[in-house]
Amino acid sequence: MRQIVKARYRYRFYPSDQQQVSLAQLFGCVCVVWNDALAICKQSEKLPSNNDLQKLVITQAKKTNERKWLSDVSNIPLQQSVADLGVAYKNFFDSLKGKRKGKKVGTPKFKKKTSQQTARFRIGGFSIKGDEVYLAKIGNVKPIWSRELPSAPSSLTVIKDCANRYFLSFVVEVEPVQIDAKNQSIGIDLGIKTFAVMSNGEKAESPGYSKLDRKIRKLQKKLARQPKDSKRRNKTRIQIAKLHNQIADTRKDFLHKLSTKVVSENQVIILEDLNVSGMVKNRKLARAISLQGWREFRVLCEAKSEKLGRTFHTINRWEPTSQICSDCGFRWGKLDLSIRSVLCLNCGTEQDRDENAAKNINKVGIGHCHDSKRTWREGKTGLPAHLSEVSRITVL
Structure with a gap:
């Protein structure tokens, strides 16, 4: 039976000035959605489901004057931000119950604008066109292709680290290569x-x-x-x-x-x-x-x-x-x-x-x-x- 392993392939890219503004807006919206959802979870006696959180912090929030600018960015990274919060809480509870091995995992924390910024796109929010990658409501960016992708990526994460460097991180499936020892x-x-x-x-x-x-x-x-x-x-x-x-x-x-x-x-x-x-x-x-x-x-x-x-x-x-x-x-x-x-x-x-x-x-x-x-x-x-x-x- 053929074994498939998932791996990450990361490439650096240099966005234009306009794209940097759009990415800053996207990272800010993702951060706000995460913090709003986390604040609701901390105030609730029972942890809400991902669907309920998305309705509160995305769908209903867009109708208010305080959060109407959430409509200016792609909806996919905002939904993924709420999904990632659910995974973070699952890891925390599994760590408390002993189901997760290794060091104890703490509760999710609020995000800061000075920390590393990320936004995750799933299929439908990005596409690869030749040497360029299209990001929804951002445009085409051209990464430095240091190596070819082994297969079609299932998701893409846009990263801006603390030193203001930009990266595209693809999740792909690779087939193990057998080498004699x-x-x-x-x-x-x-x-x-x-x-x-x-x-x-x-x-x-x-x-x-x-x-x-x-x-x-x-x-x-x-x-x-x-x-x-x-x-x-x-x-x-x-x-x-x-x-x-x-x-x-x-x-x-x-x-x-x-x-x-x-x-x-x-x-x-x-x-x-x-x-x-x-x-x-x-x-x-x-x-x-x-x-x-x-x-x-x-x-x-x-x-x-x-x-x-x-x-x-x-x-x-x-x-x-x-x-x-x-x-x-x-x-x-x-x-x-x-x-x-x-x-x-x-x-x-x-x-x-x-x-x-x-x-x-x-x-x-x-x-x-x-x-x-x-x-x-x-x-x-x-x-x-x-x-x-x-x-x-x-x-x-």
Whole structure:
């Protein structure tokens, strides 16, 4: 049976001055509809249905003097905004009941004009005509086609980020490509200075974020001293957003390339189930850990493993991978972070801390690992990242 996977293809585009005005009006209307619907939901004892909300905040609102300008934009993104609010509440209730795995999801929040702006079109609100894309009541826009769409898109989201960049994000169906793996399995130990150390001896150095991060911290201090709603404060805010985007784009490019290489070359990919939310409570390492994107790398590896027919595992976070010799199984105990290599007292082998941990992660993941008594035991694997996180992936 042929397996179909949904993916997002995102392209940047440069709207004209008139189109920027029309898009700003569209984003404002979508934001107002979301906030009006959310205000009704918070005041109601029972959550209204999507149809009832659409009648109140769209159909009836257009007849009033306060909201009659909602008729100037396409009705489709306004309806999708109400539908997205319903999905947000469903995720919140599923998280409360334990049906949704992962971190707890909070209640939907009101949207701000300074945050990222989005408007989603379904089929009927957009069409592709040659190199241009038609948006209802906006006109034709011409994105930078970095690659062809693999199939006809089912929906389109127009995005304006905090740095005033515009994107078109298409949802398409792709057929998984089968590629033969070169290696049977690989264990990966994640770190800060060296992002990934693999059981086969390879290392992936993390990109340098420190220079951009220092600029952000300097501008954030400047922003805190500027009066609110001033032009200079808004200019500083956009500068900070652009720097954040540079870091995010660099990290995303690095993680996509590394995860693609790892998944395409190995049949079984094994990572350690890190408690990132607990680790960032360390004030000395919180900023450096947050910049690495360990969770994003795990989500990408899992999604691409499913796409290419690979096996993805995570081992228990309490597994003593850095306390056991990967050659003989002798357990030397906990080590300080400053110790980067260990001489095994049992077999006399000098082990690099990260490479030794990666080899132990690989052994535990495939079910063959020596414990402190040097006896075989079954692999202990934890739950992988939840599949709902795959939607956030953007195909570059």
